[in-house]
Amino acid sequence: MSASLQKKGIVVTRPKEQSAELIAELQRLGARPIAFPALQIDAPDTWHSLDDALDRINEFDWAVFTSRNAVHFALSRWQSRGQQDWPKKLRVAAVGRESAKALAEFAIEATLAPKRAGSESLLDSPEWQEVAGQQFALFAGDQGRELIEQTLSQRGAAVEKVFCYRRVVPGANPTPLLHAWARGELDAVTVTSPEIFHNFYQMVGGLGQRWLKKTPIIAISPLTAEAVTSKGLPAPWIAPEASNAGLITALEEWAQEQEKTA
Structure with missing residues (x-):
C-alpha cells in the first residue's frame, strides 16, 4: 500500500460509468476518492447513424x-x-490501451492500438500512412475531435463518422464539493479529457475556480494539460500514459514530492 496517498482526498471527475476502477484503486491505496462526474454519457438521440454503419460493416476496411x-x-x-460474429477480416483500431481492453471484453482484438493513447499516436502508426482508397468507420461520440477524420481524409481515405453516444454536462450541485474544499479535504483533482476539465471548471463556479489555483491537478495527457493551463492555472502533473495506472503513478509522484517539500 502506498503511504504517500494515505488519507488524501482525490476528486475523480470521470463519468460515473467509467470511474469505478479508479475509485477502487484509490481506496485500495488508502486515499479518499471523491466522485464528482463532470461528464455524463448518454445514448444518442437516434440510433440511425450507428445502425446504418453496422448493417454495412463488411464494406469497411477499418473500424476505428x-x-x-x-x-x-x-x-x-x-x-x-442479434447480429452475428464481428467480421474477422475487418481491421480494428483503438485510440489507446483502455479502448483496446474494452474491445477485448467483446472478444475483439485490436489490430492497432498505440501504447501512448491519443489520436496523434494512432495517426503516426505505419499502418495508416498509405490509406488512399480505404474505407474507415469512425465510431465516436458527438462533439469529439475531428483530427482523425480530417487527417485520414487528407491522406485519401473515405471516412464515415458513426455517432454512438452523446456527451452531456451533468446537473450536479457543486455545494458539497465546495464545502469539502473549504474544509481542506480536497488534496488533488484528476481530469481525463479537455472536455471534462472545461465542464468541471464551469460547474464549480468562481469560488471553485479560485480553489483550483491552489489545488494540484493531475491530467491524463498533455492535451488535457493544455486545457488546464489555458485557464491560467498552474501546470498540472501529467500521467505517463493515458490510463488509470498512469493517473495513479502521477498521483503517487505528486504525493511523494509533496512529502519532500513539507
Missing part, C-alpha cells in the same frame, strides 16, 4: 474506436440487434 464509450455503445448495439 475513439474511446471506451464508443466501444461499449457500438458493440452493445451490435449484440442487441
Whole structure:
C-alpha cells in the first residue's frame, strides 16, 4: 500500500460509468476518492447513424474506436440487434490501451492500438500512412475531435463518422464539493479529457475556480494539460500514459514530492 496517498482526498471527475476502477484503486491505496462526474454519457438521440454503419460493416476496411464509450455503445448495439460474429477480416483500431481492453471484453482484438493513447499516436502508426482508397468507420461520440477524420481524409481515405453516444454536462450541485474544499479535504483533482476539465471548471463556479489555483491537478495527457493551463492555472502533473495506472503513478509522484517539500 502506498503511504504517500494515505488519507488524501482525490476528486475523480470521470463519468460515473467509467470511474469505478479508479475509485477502487484509490481506496485500495488508502486515499479518499471523491466522485464528482463532470461528464455524463448518454445514448444518442437516434440510433440511425450507428445502425446504418453496422448493417454495412463488411464494406469497411477499418473500424476505428475513439474511446471506451464508443466501444461499449457500438458493440452493445451490435449484440442487441442479434447480429452475428464481428467480421474477422475487418481491421480494428483503438485510440489507446483502455479502448483496446474494452474491445477485448467483446472478444475483439485490436489490430492497432498505440501504447501512448491519443489520436496523434494512432495517426503516426505505419499502418495508416498509405490509406488512399480505404474505407474507415469512425465510431465516436458527438462533439469529439475531428483530427482523425480530417487527417485520414487528407491522406485519401473515405471516412464515415458513426455517432454512438452523446456527451452531456451533468446537473450536479457543486455545494458539497465546495464545502469539502473549504474544509481542506480536497488534496488533488484528476481530469481525463479537455472536455471534462472545461465542464468541471464551469460547474464549480468562481469560488471553485479560485480553489483550483491552489489545488494540484493531475491530467491524463498533455492535451488535457493544455486545457488546464489555458485557464491560467498552474501546470498540472501529467500521467505517463493515458490510463488509470498512469493517473495513479502521477498521483503517487505528486504525493511523494509533496512529502519532500513539507
